[in-house]
Amino acid sequence: MNQTPNSQLPIGIFDSGVGGLTVYQALHERLPNERFVYLGDTARVPYGTKSLATVERYAVENALFLQGHGIKLLVVACNTASALALPAVERAVAVPVVGVIEPGARAAVEAIGADGRIGVIATEATIGSHAYRAAIERLAPGATIIEQACPLFVSLAEEGWAETDVARTVAAEYLAPLRAARVEAVVLGCTHYPILRRVIAETLGAQVALIDSGRAAATAVAALLQTRELMRHTDANETRGESRRLCDDLDHFYVTDAAARFARVAERFLGCAPRVLEAVEVWGHDRLAVS
Amino acid sequence: MNQTPNSQLPIGIFDSGVGGLTVYQALHERLPNERFVYLGDTARVPYGTKSLATVERYAVENALFLQGHGIKLLVVACNTASALALPAVERAVAVPVVGVIEPGARAAVEAIGADGRIGVIATEATIGSHAYRAAIERLAPGATIIEQACPLFVSLAEEGWAETDVARTVAAEYLAPLRAARVEAVVLGCTHYPILRRVIAETLGAQVALIDSGRAAATAVAALLQTRELMRHTDANETRGESRRLCDDLDHFYVTDAAARFARVAERFLGCAPRVLEAVEVWGHDRLAVS
Numbered sequence: 330m331n332q333t334p335n336s337q338l339p340i341g342i343f344d345s346g347v348g349g350l351t352v353y354q355a356l357h358e359r360l361p362n363e364r365f366v367y368l369g370d371t372a373r374v375p376y377g378t379k380s381l382a383t384v385e386r387y388a389v390e391n392a393l394f395l396q397g398h399g400i401k402l403l404v405v406a407c408n409t410a411s412a413l414a415l416p417a418v419e420r421a422v423a424v425p426v427v428g429v430i431e432p433g434a435r436a437a438v439e440a441i442g443a444d445g446r447i448g449v450i451a452t453e454a455t456i457g458s459h460a461y462r463a464a465i466e467r468l469a470p471g472a473t474i475i476e477q478a479c480p481l482f483v484s485l486a487e488e489g490w491a492e493t494d495v496a497r498t499v500a501a502e503y504l505a506p507l508r509a510a511r512v513e514a515v516v517l518g519c520t521h522y523p524i525l526r527r528v529i530a531e532t533l534g535a536q537v538a539l540i541d542s543g544r545a546a547a548t549a550v551a552a553l554l555q556t557r558e559l560m561r562h563t564d565a566n567e568t569r570g571e572s573r574r575l576c577d578d579l580d581h582f583y584v585t586d587a588a589a590r591f592a593r594v595a596e597r598f599l600g601c602a603p604r605v606l607e608a609v610e611v612w613g614h615d616r617l618a619v620s
Numbered sequence: 621m622n623q624t625p626n627s628q629l630p631i632g633i634f635d636s637g638v639g640g641l642t643v644y645q646a647l648h649e650r651l652p653n654e655r656f657v658y659l660g661d662t663a664r665v666p667y668g669t670k671s672l673a674t675v676e677r678y679a680v681e682n683a684l685f686l687q688g689h690g691i692k693l694l695v696v697a698c699n700t701a702s703a704l705a706l707p708a709v710e711r712a713v714a715v716p717v718v719g720v721i722e723p724g725a726r727a728a729v730e731a732i733g734a735d736g737r738i739g740v741i742a743t744e745a746t747i748g749s750h751a752y753r754a755a756i757e758r759l760a761p762g763a764t765i766i767e768q769a770c771p772l773f774v775s776l777a778e779e780g781w782a783e784t785d786v787a788r789t790v791a792a793e794y795l796a797p798l799r800a801a802r803v804e805a806v807v808l809g810c811t812h813y814p815i816l817r818r819v820i821a822e823t824l825g826a827q828v829a830l831i832d833s834g835r836a837a838a839t840a841v842a843a844l845l846q847t848r849e850l851m852r853h854t855d856a857n858e859t860r861g862e863s864r865r866l867c868d869d870l871d872h873f874y875v876t877d878a879a880a881r882f883a884r885v886a887e888r889f890l891g892c893a894p895r896v897l898e899a900v901e902v903w904g905h906d907r908l909a910v911s
Binding site: 371372373374378379380382383453454480481483484485487488490494495498499502585586587588590612 | 774775789
């Protein structure tokens with residue numbers, strides 16, 4: 330088999346924090362033979378309220394850190410970084426880069442057809458960039474697009490308030506314009522939103538398709554690995570796939586700040602306790618300390 | 621009059637973001653003849669979810685930046701930075717440093733006496749440090765202290781949801797243990813919480829004294845300036861005091877990220893539109909750009 334030399338390397342994933350673990354989960358499910366390295370920029374989280382210049386700088390620093398670790402492909406799990414900084418990241422690293430915007434847009438258009446009504450919910454920075462709108466319009470010029478920033482969803486997901494009356498009230502308020510526009514699909518354009526999936530679905534109604542950009546990105550990554558012959562091959566002695574657990578398959582779980590809180594939030598997102606969080610500095614590309 | 625040479629210099633204030641403007645407001649009201657320089661570390665906000673090591677590093681970088689600007693006194697407006705990093709900041713700079721924890725604790729004890737029941741609400745990092753508990757216990761060993769982290773309050777204040785049913789529901793949940801303990805005073809141990817003052821007061825009842833640590837810090841700053849003969853003296857031609865507005869008296873409003881969002885949130889906190897936000901890098905102590 331004509332494998333390129335680096336197919337055994339892990340896939341690198343970075344996010345502004347631990348929200349990108351929902352994307353890791355989707356990748357892990359779709360690609361059970363792959364190995365993964367995750368970087369959460371917890372020292373500077375969140376990105377969704379920050380400016381283009383700052384998000385670009387942080388994203389490039391994260392990408393260079395992971396490239397230095399040795400990866401065959403980079404997934405920008407953070408929607409805000411994908412929306413604002415994908416070109417800067419692609420210029421900075423040599424490996425293929427996959428963001429979540431283009432796959433999410435494509436999945437939405439495929440779900441309801443080219444002239445449908447699509448809602449996009451995301452952070453303030455992602456919505457302000459209109460990156461989803463642009464990506465959907467490229468694929469489906471006839472589509473109607475309604476964009477809505479939902480900043481409080483992030484804290485509700487992180488603090489474990491996803492299934493509360495507070496979450497339902499906030500969802501009703503944010504999603505009212507999407508209901509009024511009778512959207513047929515809604516892109517969950519922030520890694521935190523799958524945690525609120527049930528409340529969002531109840532608020533919008535069962536007829537609205539919810540598009541998880543992380544899952545869509547996993548499909549795009551699988552296709553890219555196939556095309557470039559970068560799929561990892563396991564030998565017979567390696568027990569992988571369903572026999573290994575989500576939390577064990579993260580070879581490294583790097584964070585830029587190792588507050589105990591992030592381990593707790595990570596567990597809330599993964600449904601299992603991740604192995605040790607390794608605290609690193611990404612701005613100098615030096616390993617700082619292992620917590 | 622025997623003035624020390626630097627009494628005409630401004631007072632420096634730093635915060636993790638724009639929440640510290642509530643402390644600036646209190647200082648401005650208490651010290652109408654003073655001039656102020658404010659630094660909001662908006663590129664790395666919030667601090668309240670991060671670790672001791674990270675908060676210390678950020679706080680020292682902010683303090684050195686303001687010292688480099690030329691200030692006569694430094695106010696650490698951020699409760700989290702005051703709770704975790706005050707000793708590190710005091711070691712790093714030559715000017716007197718005033719935090720918000722000790723003044724807030726003192727004001728609470730003075731309000732209800734030495735053997736009262738005091739609630740403290742703050743970020744997760746401030747509560748985890750038990751800095752308010754330690755400060756109150758030093759002043760009033762007989763006091764009963766109930767601590768409660770209220771992380772969602774920050775986003776509610778920043779997103780303009782302070783006077784909503786959502787805020788009331790969240791407040792009812794967070795403050796239930798304080799009500800059950802029949803506290804007589806509650807320290808608002810985060811710069812954002814004065815924005816939610818009305819909802820907090822309604823939830824706790826009118827008999828509970830709400831202690832604003834920012835106001836308490838302003839009193840401490842006034843006393844310190846008096847003792848050290850550092851009060852600024854205005855000449856007859858200068859029209860200061862009530863004739864000048866809150867937003868005009870900020871000589872410099874530095875931010876580490878100048879996303880338009882922070883100008884909007886600042887206006888929500890001040891009640892007036894601040895003058896131009898100057899974007900700076902504090903980690904290299906170099907001025908980056910003026911937005």
